[in-house]
Amino acid sequence: MSEMLRAPAEVTYADELDFLESVDTGPKPFSWRLSPRMVRLFVLGSERADGLSREIPQKWFGDRSFVERAIVTLASDRGLLLIGDPGTGKSWLAELLAAAICRNSTLVVQGTAGTTEDHIKYSWNVSMVIAKGQSRESMIPSPIMTAMERGVVGRFEELTRSTSDVQDALISILSEKYVAIPELDQDNIVFAQPGFSIIATANSRDRGVNDLSSALKRRFNFVRIPVVTNKRSEAEIVRFRTEELLRRHRIELDVPPTLLDILLQSFADLRAGAASATSDDEKLESALSTAEQIGVLEDAILHSQFFGDRTLRAATIAGSLVGSLARRSPEDLAILNKYLHGVVEPRARKDDDGWAGFLDGGRQAIASLS
Known part of the structure; x- marks a missing residue:
């Protein structure tokens, strides 16, 4: 094995x-x-x-x-x-x-x-x-x-x-x-x-x-x-797969519940935006599935392990999210930028709790891809 x-x-x-x-x-x-x-x-x-x-x-x-x-x-x-x-x-x-x-x-x-x-x-x-x-x-x-x-x-x-x-x-x-x-x-x-x-x-x-x-x-x-829409069930899936990933790579790294909540909430926000969009240009090309959440978290964990200080941060998750979901340029980048300014920025001003770091990481990732 x-x-x-x-x-x-x-x-x-x-x-x-x-x-x-x-x-x-x-x-x-x-x-x-x-x-x-x-x-x-x-x-x-x-x-x-x-x-x-x-x-x-x-x-x-x-x-x-x-x-x-x-x-x-x-x-x-x-x-x-x-x-x-x-x-x-x-x-x-x-x-x-x-x-x-x-x-x-x-x-x-x-x-x-x-x-x-x-x-x-x-x-x-x-x-x-x-x-x-x-x-x-x-x-x-x-x-x-x-x-x-x-x-x-x-x-x-x-x-x-x-x-x-x-x-x-x-x-x-x-x-x-x-x-x-x-x-x-x-x-x-x-x-x-x-x-x-x-x-x-x-x-x-x-x-x-x-x-x-x-x-x-x-x-x-x-x-x-069906697509998993229950936040608790989705959190269990992501947590289960993440623990499996950490064991496979023999990585000892803590995933704080606050950061997991930020990841889950960001995907829920983006799904809500896609559901209210009136055209395909206003939707991300990504399916925004649970599997893609796991992929974003895996990317962030490995980046933190190999190129960071082995501490998972909200900014790293945001960078991984932008890198994974921005498949069309400039359409997807514009959608993610609108999300950061319209949803994440007010949330970061009102209650930091990791959202300020998520906002900074997202902005830097978009700037590097623009």
Whole structure:
């Protein structure tokens, strides 16, 4: 684990998964490693009423009903499609579910404009085909086919980024549960084993790029993941991810609650401004998601660690915020400058509490980019 830049969930939380498996007495669908109740507990954390001898921390912060519906879908023979705005935790939830169900979250296809049907089904080792001809030995199974053969969960990230003909390759997999290999005369069908399922994610902002066909939609259960708007829940997500970041980088640095409140409030202010905007030119190009908040805080922490005095300050957070959100020039810079003068400056005059430093840091960052 220490040699991995980022360990998958089944490695990071191996001790928790081992413990839950050892005390799990509930019914398990197919070849699942944990029962649905324990899968939910792994994702959402334990409570005193669960009666466990150790605490299981919460890893995904959202409505319990979304997680329960996702688990029930995976216990059926339908695919699961997690859809929502960027930064809502779709991929993280998919990884946690796969880790809990089959202890393998790495069988992933990444949807892009360059994704082909081979990435979903199989391809060939050309040198082996030339030497020995086409056979199962010279075939390279895709992550989805590997998941079928093992009876585990396969993942398809950003499904709507791939073209329609590539998407439609999933239809037969989700309905017939097998893949035919017409190039072979014998042993030419790969059947899905019990426990196989697919978790796909889709960005709601990609609507219209490559819409799913009606046939494919019928084979997925949709779970829509909303943007986190509850300030307390968002603070928990940012704090959880920040602690994980500090452990990964072996950084000992305190994140004062006051500075976290400033970050959360600044994003809430900018979202409110975007909601009241009458044109796209008055909105930041950024989605202002929770994931982007985490990115801003990560940038500020690393800057403080490597180029500062290892103390996180409001000015550093403001500089990171401007650097992360100012993607268009001059439009985004003008929006951020208006926010600093119209909202942050009066707040800094009325009650400092870190806002004065945030204002100074923001102004310096904008000046350097202008």
